[in-house]
Amino acid sequence: MTIHPPKNINIVPFVSVDNMMKLVLNVGVETFLQELATYIEEDFKRWELFDKTPRIASHSAEGVIELMPTSDGEVYGFKYVNGHPKNTRAGLQTVTGFGMLSRVDNGYPVLFSEMTILTALRTAATSALAAKYLAPRNAECMAIIGNGAQSEFQAMAFKALLNITKLRLYDIDTTATDKCIQNLSGNGFDTVRCTSAEAAVEGAQIITTVTADKQYATILTDNMVGSGIHINAVGGDCPGKTELHKDILLRSDIFVEYPPQTRIEGEIQQLPADYPATELWKVISGTVEGRRNSAQTTLFDSVGFATEDFSALRYVRSKLAGTAFFERLDMLADPDDPRDLFGMLLRATKTA
Amino acid sequence: MTIHPPKNINIVPFVSVDNMMKLVLNVGVETFLQELATYIEEDFKRWELFDKTPRIASHSAEGVIELMPTSDGEVYGFKYVNGHPKNTRAGLQTVTGFGMLSRVDNGYPVLFSEMTILTALRTAATSALAAKYLAPRNAECMAIIGNGAQSEFQAMAFKALLNITKLRLYDIDTTATDKCIQNLSGNGFDTVRCTSAEAAVEGAQIITTVTADKQYATILTDNMVGSGIHINAVGGDCPGKTELHKDILLRSDIFVEYPPQTRIEGEIQQLPADYPATELWKVISGTVEGRRNSAQTTLFDSVGFATEDFSALRYVRSKLAGTAFFERLDMLADPDDPRDLFGMLLRATKTA
Numbered sequence A, B: 001m002t003i004h005p006p007k008n009i010n011i012v013p014f015v016s017v018d019n020m021m022k023l024v025l026n027v028g029v030e031t032f033l034q035e036l037a038t039y040i041e042e043d044f045k046r047w048e049l050f051d052k053t054p055r056i057a058s059h060s061a062e063g064v065i066e067l068m069p070t071s072d073g074e075v076y077g078f079k080y081v082n083g084h085p086k087n088t089r090a091g092l093q094t095v096t097g098f099g100m101l102s103r104v105d106n107g108y109p110v111l112f113s114e115m116t117i118l119t120a121l122r123t124a125a126t127s128a129l130a131a132k133y134l135a136p137r138n139a140e141c142m143a144i145i146g147n148g149a150q151s152e153f154q155a156m157a158f159k160a161l162l163n164i165t166k167l168r169l170y171d172i173d174t175t176a177t178d179k180c181i182q183n184l185s186g187n188g189f190d191t192v193r194c195t196s197a198e199a200a201v202e203g204a205q206i207i208t209t210v211t212a213d214k215q216y217a218t219i220l221t222d223n224m225v226g227s228g229i230h231i232n233a234v235g236g237d238c239p240g241k242t243e244l245h246k247d248i249l250l251r252s253d254i255f256v257e258y259p260p261q262t263r264i265e266g267e268i269q270q271l272p273a274d275y276p277a278t279e280l281w282k283v284i285s286g287t288v289e290g291r292r293n294s295a296q297t298t299l300f301d302s303v304g305f306a307t308e309d310f311s312a313l314r315y316v317r318s319k320l321a322g323t324a325f326f327e328r329l330d331m332l333a334d335p336d337d338p339r340d341l342f343g344m345l346l347r348a349t350k351t352a
Helices: A017-027 A029-045 A085-090 A116-134 A151-162 A174-184 A197-201 A246-250 A259-265 A280-284 A306-320 A341-347 B017-027 B029-045 B085-090 B116-134 B151-162 B174-184 B197-201 B246-250 B259-265 B280-284 B306-320 B341-347
Strands: A011-015 A056-059 A064-071 A075-083 A097-103 A109-114 A141-145 A166-170 A190-193 A206-209 A216-220 A230-233 A242-244 A253-256 A298-301 A327-330 B011-015 B056-059 B064-071 B075-083 B097-103 B109-114 B141-145 B166-170 B190-193 B206-209 B216-220 B230-233 B242-244 B253-256 B298-301 B327-330
Touching (some): A011 A017, A011 A306, A017 A029, A017 A109, A017 A306, A017 B341, A029 A116, A029 A151, A029 A280, A029 A306, A056 B064, A064 A306, A064 B056, A075 A306, A075 B097, A097 A116, A097 A306, A109 A116, A109 A306, A116 A151, A116 A230, A116 A280, A116 A298, A116 B341, A141 A151, A141 A197, A151 A174, A151 A206, A151 B341, A166 A174, A166 A197, A174 A190, A174 B341, A206 A216, A230 A242, A242 A246, A253 A280, A341 B017, A341 B116, A341 B151, B011 B306, B017 B029, B017 B116, B017 B306, B029 B116, B029 B151, B029 B280, B064 B306, B075 B306, B097 B116, B097 B306, B109 B116, B109 B306, B116 B151, B116 B230, B116 B298, B116 B306, B151 B174, B151 B206, B166 B174, B166 B197, B174 B190, B206 B216, B230 B242, B242 B246
Parallel strands (some): A011 A109, A141 A166, A166 A190, A206 A230, A216 A242, A230 A298, B011 B109, B141 B166, B206 B230, B216 B242, B230 B298, B253 B298
Antiparallel strands (some): A011 A327, A056 A064, A064 A075, A075 A097, A097 A109, B011 B327, B056 B064, B064 B075, B075 B097, B097 B109
């Protein structure tokens, strides 16, 4: 007797770039970021049950291609992501990505999705989530140094989660700042264009650094950062790419996602391998205190981790039911008798 | 000035299950296997330039989900594949898969494809390719023990590459043999149904073992294998799953794909870690002799390696131009200005 599998198990929902944008706009950018942060927060709280591994990277002269897998025991997910700093010069994205979720019990994929836009959203949601635990309570003004592709997502997430509405913007390329201000207009921000990083950080309780050049850069020097500040360091995210002067790290309390990965990719690649860094999940789950007082300088050394992509895909999957924001991909062979794959092939029609 | 990227670089060709079947039937199964074997052979010849890593596995009680990446320096590829032995009981495939290729220089995907059918084809093509170098020259008869999903692919590949037309078939489940004989009819085979593995190997110069149960099994015992035989051991392909009695291994010359993987997953998991095993690429590239004489017993301990999937995807990609056997997936965000991802999102239309 042939047991028939669940109907249409061979069909995998696919969220294209176009459908991802429609989904985000229909939910609303701020609501999307808030709900996404809730999923990320939930998964940080159950951090210990995840199958964690550093990303698997394939390096070349031009950049890196990475696979980031993880699993919570019921659902498996991975993201494909590239990082090619010179792409921008050719009119291409520095970072693109896609990802999928599948069932651990039978290995069948259940979601396939673009992740260029989704990664931008999850990076921003994770930054704002970390700041919820680490930034000074009275924070109302954020400096954003680097006004490229990630900057508006950061601004929207900090508004959605922390009600930050005052922004001080700086980029070495003034057209990037123009673009950022224009994109954020009408969203209730009070934006100030600054002529230097020094000027941008004045009066800000939160400093977000999110520059794109792949090099050891010093966007912030020690004298620019007063005590009590929260630094959200987003741009230092691969070997050879940092943004902060080492002295800032030495007087900050440092919080990271997954130490084995951050010690290679984050700002703390500048520090000895045993330098103290607190895992963010311990703060979110209440095991370790985040911000203790108003004089403490906190630093979220963000590099992005597989569980955050997992949370993002899990959230997107939860939003698809009853919508038209996905296509159906015929991705998995589904013969009536699983042993009869060749027979299925023979019986297929030849014509397109 | 904005530099415009190559047109439609955001669109990735996708080969669905339906289109893969149409492509294979249009090329012809035997021609497809011959051409595919040529691509696999080419890549074995340039083995040393590949970025090789054992597959990245996520194990669970029910099975395993794996990512198999590789790169030749110009093109990067990976396959997602699961192995869930109990799936068959629920009417599902034990193994399903999909894969992709991307450009190393910019990280952009260039092909996305089903790989359940394609994996079956590449496994068979690799087996026949190995046998071309290892089987006795006068071979005309092959025993196939295990007549499940992979059996007909093996038969077709050995006919296409070695002109093997005499088959001796055995499976503990006689309906599997019925299915195999029926699927192969009309393809010029002389098939003999056998009532035991012992009977099946009688008079065969090549023995293919391709059973599915996940256990330490003994499909072949030492007394069943005469000298001069080539054994194509396909089914022993993960930890805890073997098909051959250890004594057969001890008197065979053993050939493997990638030792770090085969020592964990193949028949040789039964042997000490330093037991001699010759890498197949050395035989194919002419560095090491394969079959030396007619008395030698040769064993291809096949587990499947990432480069073979890479070759298969590379071959499929070469066949798509000018055909209708693919869809176009809107997989990659492509803003006019790469820094303006958020602006692209804002300007998208909300409605489906």
